[in-house]
Amino acid sequence: MSEPLTLDLLDSDGAIREALDEGMQGTRSELFRKAIVGGGTFLAGGLLIGGLPKVALGAPSAAQDAEILNFALLLEYLESEFYVRAVAGGALSGDVLAFATVVRDHELAHVDFLQTALGSSAIAKPTFDFKGTTANQTSFIATSIVLEDTGVAAYNGQGPRLRKQTLGAAASIVSVEARHAAWIRHLAAAPAYPNAPADYPAPAVLDPALSKAQVEAAVGATGFITG
Amino acid sequence: MTAARRVPGITGLAAALAILLLPAAAAAAQEDFALSEPGAHMWRWATVDQRTFARAAPNPGARVVARVSTLTPEKTPEALPLLARREVDGRLWVRVRLPVLPNGTTGWVLRDRLGGYQTVRTHLIVDRRRLTARLERRGRTVFRARIGIGQSRWPTPRGSFMIRNRLSGFNDPVYGVLAFGTTARSATLTDWPGGGFIGVHGTSRPDILPGRVSHGCIRMSNADIRRLDRRMPVGTPVSVR
Amino acid sequence: MPDTLSLDVIDADGAIRETAAAAAGDTRARFLAKAGLLGGGLVGSSALLGLNPATAGAQGKSDIAILNFALTLEYLEAAFYTEAESMGALDGELALFAEVVGAHERAHVKALKAALGSNAVARPRFNFRGTTESASGFAATAQVLEDTGVAAYAGQAPRVKSTAILKAALAIHTVEARHASWIRDINDAPPAPAVFDSPLSMRAVLAAVADTRFIVPARRRRRRRPRRDTPPAPRFTG
Numbered sequence: 001m002s003e004p005l006t007l008d009l010l011d012s013d014g015a016i017r018e019a020l021d022e023g024m025q026g027t028r029s030e031l032f033r034k035a036i037v038g039g040g041t042f043l044a045g046g047l048l049i050g051g052l053p054k055v056a057l058g059a060p061s062a063a064q065d066a067e068i069l070n071f072a073l074l075l076e077y078l079e080s081e082f083y084v085r086a087v088a089g090g091a092l093s094g095d096v097l098a099f100a101t102v103v104r105d106h107e108l109a110h111v112d113f114l115q116t117a118l119g120s121s122a123i124a125k126p127t128f129d130f131k132g133t134t135a136n137q138t139s140f141i142a143t144s145i146v147l148e149d150t151g152v153a154a155y156n157g158q159g160p161r162l163r164k165q166t167l168g169a170a171a172s173i174v175s176v177e178a179r180h181a182a183w184i185r186h187l188a189a190a191p192a193y194p195n196a197p198a199d200y201p202a203p204a205v206l207d208p209a210l211s212k213a214q215v216e217a218a219v220g221a222t223g224f225i226t227g
Numbered sequence: 228m229t230a231a232r233r234v235p236g237i238t239g240l241a242a243a244l245a246i247l248l249l250p251a252a253a254a255a256a257q258e259d260f261a262l263s264e265p266g267a268h269m270w271r272w273a274t275v276d277q278r279t280f281a282r283a284a285p286n287p288g289a290r291v292v293a294r295v296s297t298l299t300p301e302k303t304p305e306a307l308p309l310l311a312r313r314e315v316d317g318r319l320w321v322r323v324r325l326p327v328l329p330n331g332t333t334g335w336v337l338r339d340r341l342g343g344y345q346t347v348r349t350h351l352i353v354d355r356r357r358l359t360a361r362l363e364r365r366g367r368t369v370f371r372a373r374i375g376i377g378q379s380r381w382p383t384p385r386g387s388f389m390i391r392n393r394l395s396g397f398n399d400p401v402y403g404v405l406a407f408g409t410t411a412r413s414a415t416l417t418d419w420p421g422g423g424f425i426g427v428h429g430t431s432r433p434d435i436l437p438g439r440v441s442h443g444c445i446r447m448s449n450a451d452i453r454r455l456d457r458r459m460p461v462g463t464p465v466s467v468r
Numbered sequence: 469m470p471d472t473l474s475l476d477v478i479d480a481d482g483a484i485r486e487t488a489a490a491a492a493g494d495t496r497a498r499f500l501a502k503a504g505l506l507g508g509g510l511v512g513s514s515a516l517l518g519l520n521p522a523t524a525g526a527q528g529k530s531d532i533a534i535l536n537f538a539l540t541l542e543y544l545e546a547a548f549y550t551e552a553e554s555m556g557a558l559d560g561e562l563a564l565f566a567e568v569v570g571a572h573e574r575a576h577v578k579a580l581k582a583a584l585g586s587n588a589v590a591r592p593r594f595n596f597r598g599t600t601e602s603a604s605g606f607a608a609t610a611q612v613l614e615d616t617g618v619a620a621y622a623g624q625a626p627r628v629k630s631t632a633i634l635k636a637a638l639a640i641h642t643v644e645a646r647h648a649s650w651i652r653d654i655n656d657a658p659p660a661p662a663v664f665d666s667p668l669s670m671r672a673v674l675a676a677v678a679d680t681r682f683i684v685p686a687r688r689r690r691r692r693r694p695r696r697d698t699p700p701a702p703r704f705t706g
């Protein structure tokens with residue numbers, strides 16, 4: 001499939017890269033000018049007083065998009081490394097191995113896309129310790145379900161904070177994560193159907209959204225990120 | 228993996244529909260699936276999207292029982308009660324009640340000649356002895372009226388039929404303010420223009436009801452036909468007992 | 469499982485409220501107003517999509533059109549699964565899929581209708597042309613419907629103006645993707661066939677839907693006749 005998500009689409013006015021690559025000083029007035037031209041919400045609040053727009057202000061902005069994309073990149077680093085190690089580790093077989101191989105490639109491509117979008121503003125890849133969950137098929141499956149479900153909830157939580165062009169890109173990624181989630185859920189529990197509705201590929205009418213703080217807490221609790 | 232992926236849409240659905248036309252490897256006889264379940268107060272009907280032949284058996288070579296057109300004589304969409312469905316050689320056939328003589332005739336048509344399936348839970352029961360019409364919804368009586376039916380030389384036929392259209396705005400006191408057409412045919416007035424179909428309608432002569440007064444139609448007062456209209460959709464089965 | 473879209477469900481984590489709180493000073497009121505959340509203490513309530521009749525007027529025409537587009541697709545999916553469940557052609561996991569996913573789509577219909585109130589389009593008439601009456605036809609059609617639904621929601625998400633509606637749309641969007649993955653799995657097709665899922669425009673989706681001919685056009689009014697003409701009387705036996 002040719003990419004619907006070119007970097008141009010995502011960062012058509014270069015605002016993301018500009019906001020983060022260059023020193024804040026030089027671009028402050030430029031950013032204000034763009035913000036004012038762009039839509040007025042920046043006129044309110046403490047913007048013109050305190051300096052650069054705080055990302056926490058909530059209104060969509062290139063700088064906020066960058067922060068959110070880096071958050072997404074962190075999660076994609078985590079997932080891709082998890083699958084890379086699981087596939088290489090030799091503990092997976094059959095349909096589960098096939099799943100992990102495809103998903104690994106997807107997550108690596110997502111990493112690549114986000115790194116390109118963020119340019120030199122992209123965070124570096126952390127170091128990971130997956131605590132044996134990539135070395136055992138049962139643990140792998142359980143962990144994968146959590147990672148994919150959490151990824152969906154993370155993207156859905158951040159989606160409304162993104163500028164529209166970035167949201168388009170995020171939407172094209174989150175549905176793939178949801179497909180992954182359903183796929184591994186099916187692998188894990190299909191023989192038990194129709195029992196175990198909580199284990200269905202689509203366990204609920206709506207997918208929940210999690211805040212950044214909640215996702216960070218959940219990921220932190222795993223201890224997978226070591227540096 | 229960044230393989231190109233075709234966008235879902237026309238091609239996908241056309242392929243999906245094409246699957247239906249592939250003949251099965253073996254034409255295994257299958258039990259018919261009931262499309263109407265009177266015991267559960269559920270009946271299905273459908274319009275006719277494409278004129279076709281109804282056959283004695285679900286195969287293209289079987290004897291033709293009747294032509295089926297898309298419109299009634301009143302130029303409303305033809306509507307048929309659906310009895311059962313069977314898949315034969317990868318094609319779906321539906322057994323329908325036909326609006327032909329003798330009353331009660333059924334035949335098989337290809338499912339794809341029919342419109343979408345409609346479901347009704349109402350049932351009009353005509354008692355020719357007591358001269359009453361009763362409408363049930365899910366088995367509960369929600370309407371009752373005294374009626375006129377056919378004189379003995381032009382009897383209202385016994386059997387299972389269906390309301391197939393609803394006509395109003397015309398100017399004929401014989402039919403009152405509202406008339407419903409059914410799939411029932413007079414067995415005696417076979418040369419009647421328009422085919423001799425039995426209707427359920429109002430009247431300008433409620434004074435002669437109840438009674439055996441008509442050429443076969445089921446008549447009720449205008450007030451009653453209006454009440455019935457509020458509760459009885461087209462497609463409602465009619466049992467004349 | 470919830471059968472209505474409520475702000476509590478969508479904003480279980482408080483993300484809306486988080487960003488709202490972060491807005492300083494009087495931008496809070498403006499932010500909330502923009503998000504359609506003002507009125508009647510809706511934040512934290514279980515009002516559908518965070519809208520009540522008082523703020524329903526705050527929905528722009530464009531968001532109403534998007535919601536009605538989504539509602540139409542959900543009507544179609546819900547009717548498809550509902551009919552399939554009663555046509556006796558499915559068993560095993562296909563039957564379970566129809567039951568579970570049908571329940572989801574019916575819930576989506578209910579929620580979107582409630583959000584639209586009197587602006588909701590009516591349910592169309594459908595003709596599923598046999599696709600609900602054979603296992604293979606059902607399976608193939610369900611896959612295309614779900615994949616199309618995913619692409620439809622992805623196409624509209626960037627166009628939604630109201631934050632509350634966007635949150636609901638995103639929550640439905642990924643559930644449709646789960647459906648798509650599941651039926652593909654059942655069909656032995658790749659559950660996640662691409663790195664990125666392509667969005668489709670409203671026009672493209674409507675064209676694809678029109679090509680199925682599943683939606684029966686509303687019957688045109690009879691040829692208009694001059695008022696003074698009355699229709700002919702029926703020719704029943706009388």
